[in-house]
Amino acid sequence: xxxxxxxxxxxxxxxxxxxxxxxxxxxxxxxxxxxxxxxxxxxxxxxxxxxxxxxxxxxxxxxxxxxxxxxxxxxxxxxxxxxxxxxxxxxxxxxxxxxxxxxxxxxxxxxxxxxxxxxxxxxxxxxxxxxxxxxxxxxxxxxxxxxxxxxxxxxxxxxxxxxxxxxxxxxxxxxxxxxxxxxxxxxxxxxx
Amino acid sequence: xxxxxxxxxxxxxxxxxxxxxxxxxxxxxxxxxxxxxxxxxxxxxxxxxxxxxxxxxxxxxxxxxxxxxxxxxxxxxxxxxxxxxxxxxxxxxxxxxxxxxxxxxxxxxxxxxxxxxxxxxxxxxxxxxxxxxxxxxxxxxxxxxxxxxxxxxxxxxxxxxxxxxxxxxxxxxxxxxxxxxxxxxxxxxxxx
DNA sequence: GTCTATATTCGGATAGAC
DNA sequence: GTCTATCCGAATATAGAC
Numbered sequence: 001x002x003x004x005x006x007x008x009x010x011x012x013x014x015x016x017x018x019x020x021x022x023x024x025x026x027x028x029x030x031x032x033x034x035x036x037x038x039x040x041x042x043x044x045x046x047x048x049x050x051x052x053x054x055x056x057x058x059x060x061x062x063x064x065x066x067x068x069x070x071x072x073x074x075x076x077x078x079x080x081x082x083x084x085x086x087x088x089x090x091x092x093x094x095x096x097x098x099x100x101x102x103x104x105x106x107x108x109x110x111x112x113x114x115x116x117x118x119x120x121x122x123x124x125x126x127x128x129x130x131x132x133x134x135x136x137x138x139x140x141x142x143x144x145x146x147x148x149x150x151x152x153x154x155x156x157x158x159x160x161x162x163x164x165x166x167x168x169x170x171x172x173x174x175x176x177x178x179x180x181x182x183x184x185x186x187x188x189x190x191x192x
Numbered sequence: 193x194x195x196x197x198x199x200x201x202x203x204x205x206x207x208x209x210x211x212x213x214x215x216x217x218x219x220x221x222x223x224x225x226x227x228x229x230x231x232x233x234x235x236x237x238x239x240x241x242x243x244x245x246x247x248x249x250x251x252x253x254x255x256x257x258x259x260x261x262x263x264x265x266x267x268x269x270x271x272x273x274x275x276x277x278x279x280x281x282x283x284x285x286x287x288x289x290x291x292x293x294x295x296x297x298x299x300x301x302x303x304x305x306x307x308x309x310x311x312x313x314x315x316x317x318x319x320x321x322x323x324x325x326x327x328x329x330x331x332x333x334x335x336x337x338x339x340x341x342x343x344x345x346x347x348x349x350x351x352x353x354x355x356x357x358x359x360x361x362x363x364x365x366x367x368x369x370x371x372x373x374x375x376x377x378x379x380x381x382x383x384x
Numbered sequence: 385g386t387c388t389a390t391a392t393t394c395g396g397a398t399a400g401a402c
Numbered sequence: 403g404t405c406t407a408t409c410c411g412a413a414t415a416t417a418g419a420c
Contacts, residue, residue, distance in 0.1 A: 005385090021302040023215040026413065039386040041415095048414070105355050106301035109294070110213040112358040123359045152356075153372060156365050160352020163297050164344075166304040167315045173348050180345060184375050197403090219396065231404040233397095240396065 006044045007059075008034045014056040017103040022053055022110050022118070054121055057104060061125035064101045068132040078140040079185050082133060082154060086178040089158075090171035101129075102166070105159050130155040153184065198236045199251075200226045206248040209295040214245055214302050214310070246313055249296060253317035256293045260324045270332040271377050274325060274346060278370040281350075282363035293321075294358070297351055322347040345376065 012034035016025040027049060031038050045051045071088060075081035093099050104122045111118040134151030138144065157177050164173035204226035208217040219241060223230050237243045263280060267273035285291050296314045303310040326343030330336065349369050356365035 019305045021213055021215055023213055024302060024306070027415090028413080037386050039388075043385060102301070105297075108355055108359045109298035109301055110216060112361075113211045114216070119359065119361075126356065126359055149368070152365070153368060156352045156356045156369070157349060158352070159355045160348045160350070163300055163351045163355065164318065164348045167300045167311065167318055169304075169311075173344070176341070176345060177348070180376055183378075184372055186375075215395095218394080220394085229404050231406075235403060 005034075005036050005040055009036050009041070009044065009052065010055045010059045012036075013052050014060050014100070014103050015098060017053065017056060017106055018098065021106050027052075050115070050117065053107065053118060057107065057118070057121045057125060060100055060103055061121075061128050064125070065128050065132060067100070068129060072132065072136045078136045078142075079181060081136060083178045083181055086158065086161075086174055086181075090165075090174035090178075093162075093165055093171040093174065099162070101158075102162055105162065126155055126159075150184070154181075197226075197228050197232060201228050201233070201236065201244065202247045202251050204228075205244050206252050206292070206295050207290060209245065209248060209298055210290065213298050242307070242309065245299065245310060249299065249310070249313045249317060252292055252295055253313075253320050256317070257320050257324060259292070260321060264324065264328045270328045270334075271373060273328060275370045275373055278350065278353075278366055278373075282357075282366035282370075285354075285357055285363040285366065291354070293350075294354055297354065318347055318351075342376070346373075 009030060013025065013030050016029060016033065019025075027041060030036075030052070031041060041052075042048065045055070068085060071085040072078075072081045075084060089099065104125050107118055108122045111122075130148075130151040132151075133154045134147045137147035137150055142150065158174070161173040161177040165171050201222060205217065205222050208221060208225065211217075219233060222228075222244070223233060233244075234240065237247075260277060263277040264270075264273045267276060281291065296317050299310055300314045303314075322340075322343040324343075325346045326339045329339035329342055334342065350366070353365040353369040357363050
């Protein structure tokens with residue numbers, strides 16, 4: 001029935017970190033919401049809370065990566081593909097508040113100056129996602145250096161838009177971000 | 193005697209929230225680092241931690257607002273003024289890690305789904321800062337609706353760049369953001 | 385693999401003296 | 403305005419039975 005207790009703990013932790021942050025998420029709550037056996041936490045994660053968070057980051061990184069990949073494959077054109085990825089994300093944000101990818105930003109702001117392990121793993125997630133945008137751009141003929149820069153910018157803009165969306169409780173900032181992408185592409189594309 | 197005991201608590205809290213987040217910041221640490229008398233916390237802030245955080249947000253909002261205003265007044269041209277504001281911020285980020293304005297994003301991600309008072313005050317801070325950019329743009333002849341939209345976008349991009357900067361521990365994302373502003377302005381300005 | 389019980393530390397908050 | 407003492411709950415983590 002349950003695929004795996006361990007996976008369920010990881011997934012629940014990713015969700016809870018998004019809602020309440022890293023410090024604000026208690027092991028007690030992880031156990032309750034995941035339905036995991038109370039005594040199994042330190043069996044699966046001997047290093048405790050940090051280890052769970054690191055695996056939650058890894059899980060989030062891959063979940064978002066494959067989601068980006070899937071969405072981008074729906075359109076040939078990189079600009080249109082990335083735009084519709086962002087617009088889809090906006091819809092998701094409004095439907096249920098759970099949006100994978102946010103917990104990474106939360107972790108960074110909480111731990112960037114106190115826990116270098118977590119900070120580095122979050123940095124890696126950002127790089128992974130930027131790379132997906134970059135690959136799509138290269139498929140469209142952008143040369144490597146431009147594609148890399150644009151990929152990073154896009155990821156950064158999305159993160160900012162997500163923070164703004166959480167602050168205002170609506171996804172307009174994401175839609176606006178999608179809307180200004182053509183302006184950035186139009187000039188950069190001259191350097192293809 | 194020290195009229196600034198209260199102010200010192202507020203300022204210290206703003207700094208600590210940036211470093212460790214809202215939940216991660218303890219009253220004990222606030223007292224220690226601010227040098228405030230131990231027994232004075234609940235005298236000055238009868239509503240406890242949340243009240244201190246709310247005042248820290250207000251303080252940060254105004255500190256950043258006047259900093260933006262001051263920086264933008266150094267150049268006539270809105271694009272150049274905003275660009276140099278962002279570049280100055282990048283320098284500050286690298287010199288000492290303390291950068292006012294970040295604690296707001298930290299608070300949003302931690303409390304957006306658990307504490308509506310704090311969320312709203314953070315939203316207000318974003319609006320205040322966006323308004324400063326908007327005013328500068330209007331002085332440059334942008335019509336209100338365009339200026340407002342651009343002001344919001346700029347604030348959003350800066351927030352995203354800050355998250356990326358904290359993740360990577362360098363300010364390149366801020367400089368890149370300054371670099372792509374002309375692309376956004378160049379087209380939007382047609383609608384002056 | 386899972387459970388219970390517990391150790392230990394720490395959080396925010398209150399009461400009352402001065 | 404400030405201090406000390408203290409409460410209460412919650413946090414992470416460990417030990418050892420089953």
